Amino acid sequence: MKKIILFLLLFCNLLAIAQQTPYEKSGKKETTTYDAAILYYQNLAKTYPQSKLLTYGSTDFGKPLHLLVLSKDRVFNPAEIRKQHKQIFLINNGIHPGEPEGIDASMMLARDLLKQNKLPEDVVICIIPLYNIDGSFNRNGTSRANQNGPVAYGFRGNSKNLDLNRDFIKTDSKNSAAFQLIFNTWQPEIFVDTHTSNGADYQYVMTLIPTQKDKLNSILSGYLTKTLVPDLYQEMAAKGYPMIPYVNSIGQTPETGITGFIESPRYSTGYTTLHNTIGFMPETHMLKSFDLRVDATYKLLQSYLDIIQRDAKIIGENKRKADEFVAAQKEFPLEWVLNKNEVDSIPFKGFEAGKKPSEVSGFDRLYYDRTKPFTKTIKEWNKFEPSVTITKPIAYIIPKAWDKAIALLKLNNVKVEQLKTDAKIKVESYYIGDFKTGTRPYEGHYLHSGVKVNPVEQTLQYYAGDYVVYTNQVSNRYIIETLEPQATDSYFNWNFFDSILDMKEHYSxxxxxxxxxxxxxxxxxxxxxxxxxxxxxxxxxxxxxxxxxxxxxNSDYYEKTNNRYPVSRLLQNVKLDLK
Incomplete structure (x- = not known):
């Protein structure tokens, strides 16, 4: 009997060691590699039937994007999960593989929830183990020059040297297309994208960027600001990790005040906002030790789960109401500006800053004195207001030639219809009157901004197979913020339609x-x-x-299509002959 007990104890110890993550085995000094992470999740999925490891699409590195799903009642069909009125919580890790805390924290969290049988009843957890697979293979210990560990980590750019947290609209990477497939298949209510900060020195291990409250649908924003964010702050403080909003200083040091972060749809949480998903970008502090950063991330993810489970019905009902509201919404903001007249005061735990001679140049340089911590009240500006607003049309009409735009609309669950026959249709067309273009490439594009349009009503010829996108959908925000050229991250601004800016004929x-x-x-x-x-x-x-x-x-010889934006607006609800 004693031998059996000893054998069982030995077996349990071996199993416990086997289920340790590479991070834990390294003494909390190293982050896992991609191959080790996927092998770890594969073993979890084999061991625990409440977990399933799925793959989606491909990446620029040639590997699929993985998704671990944790479901207490072993239902792994997203449509069935929605019928059961369960909420979906999506965690994305390693979009910047040099900021790897979420990669390791999620591995431990998944194991602990499964091992301890603590999966929530009303929440299905989806984890992308490592999004920028490409960058994770470009492993080094120097590219994050200001960061305190781990020993080695991945690189920010992917195989195409793209920052994937700028690629959620233009979708130049296969990674982005695979992510959008996951996101629009599972349609999460809450989304978290784990990061590490750069910038000032201060006492906090964890800072937080929620979806910008003024951009978020008001139903969701009310819950975010009055319940979800305050409760996250309270839980994290109780766990030993008090938080502060992301330290976006207006001056050289935080004492000058901070501003909120306005994430346009190129960013992950700006993209999720278009789909009425509440998003978060937690940013651990780069100068804190790696083990503290991982622990803070682990505890923050736990806190999300506790609150989402507690408020599952409220969160689900808020999402349903927000979707209904957006489907019927008529006015849509396209650009935002910070209101510099509205300011709040918040307590801030920092370190005294000073100047001393640089040992490199001899000139004065900034430094923070960690022997002089302080708590001060600082100003926070976090009120954003629309600077450009449009009234939605009945529908948009898109000639079938513009296939990339059509493909991305479909990927984002936009219902598109097609003309059955050729037809002349009275529409409102935009002529591009003015715009600015960057003088240097940004993420592979010469990005446009400051677009001015001249709307003209005209009757245009369309052909069988051309696309019609009605604006009575829950995906209206995605439709409008990509198809209206004035929007910050419109398809036009990302150069999808630049060929219309060239004249093809002229004269002698x-x-x-x-x-x-x-x-x-x-x-x-x-x-x-x-x-x-x-x-x-x-x-x-x-x-x-x-x-x-x-x-x-001003003559008929001038080509009418020059500078005419090809996506037109249907202003009257006329009956179209559709397939």
Missing amino acids: AYVFEDTAAQLLKNNPDLKAKLEEKKAADTTFAKNGSAQLEFVYR
């Missing part, structure tokens, strides 16, 4: 001179417009080429 001046002269003789109104322009603009009056161009652009 010496030939068109005679044509233009005849046009002015036959068209007194055009002649009057030309004379009016000359009288108002002395420079124009002295420039013969400019006057010839004016006649050309």
Whole structure:
């Protein structure tokens, strides 16, 4: 009998050791590799039937994106889970593999929940083990120059040197497409994307960026600001990790005040906002030891689970109401600005900052004195207001040639329909009047901004197979913030439609001179417009080429598609012949 007991004890000890993560085995100094993480999750899924490891799509590195699903009642079908009114909590790790706390914390959390039979009743947990697989293989110990451990870690850029936390709209990476497939298949109510900060020194291990409250649907925002965020702060303080909003200083040090972070849809939590999902970007402090950062992340993920389980019915009902509201919503903001007149005060635990001579240059340099901690009241600006707002059309019409835009709409659960027959349809078209373009590439694009449009009502020819996207959907925010060119992260701003900005035909001046002269003789109104322009603009009056161009652009010879945005707006609810 004693031998059996000893054998069982030995077996249990061996099992416990086998279930240790690489992080734990290293004495909490190393983060796991991609291969070790996937093997670990595969073994968990084999051992515990309440877990399942799925794969989706591919990545630029040629490997699929994995998703571990933890379900207490062993239901792994997202449609069935929604029918059961359970909530889905999605955790994304390693979008920046040099910020790996979430990778290791999630492995331990999954094991502990399964091993201790503590999976929540009303919450299904989905974990992306390591999103930027590509960058995780580019392992080093120097690229995060200011960070205190681990020994080695991955690189921020992926195989294409893309920052994947700027790729949720343009989708230049296969990683992004695979993530969007996961997100829109599972449709989580709460999303967390784990990170590590850069910047000032202060006492906190964990800082937090929630979805920007003013951008989030008001139903969700009320719960976020009045319940979810305060309770997270309270739970984390009780666990020994008091938090502060992400330290986005307006000056050189936090004492000057901080501002909220406005995440446009290129970012993970900006993207999830378009789908009425409450998102969070926790940022552990880079200068704190790696073991503290992992522990704080572990405890924060636990705190989310506790609150989501407690409020599961409320969270689900809020999401349902928000979706209904957005489907019927008429006015949509496209850009946001910080209201500098509204300011709050918050307590802040920092370190005294000072200046001393640099040993490199001899000039004064900033430093923080950790022997002089303080608690001060600082200012926080966190009120954002719409700067551009539009009224939605009945629908958007998109010629079938623009296949990347169509594919991304479909990937994001947007219902698209197609014309059955050729048709002439009265629409509102935008002509691109003005825009700015970056002088250097940003994430592989020369990004546009400051777009001005000139709306024109006209009847255009469309063809069988062209797409119609009605704006009566829960995905309205995604539709409008990608298809309206003025929106910060619109498809237009990410260069999807740049070819419409080029003229394809022009004229030989010496030939068109005679044509233009005849046009002015036959068209007194055009002649009057030309004379009016000359009288108002002395420079124009002295420039013969400019006057010839004016006649050309105001004639039927000028190509009507130049600068015409190809996505038109249907303003009247006319019956269309659809497939």
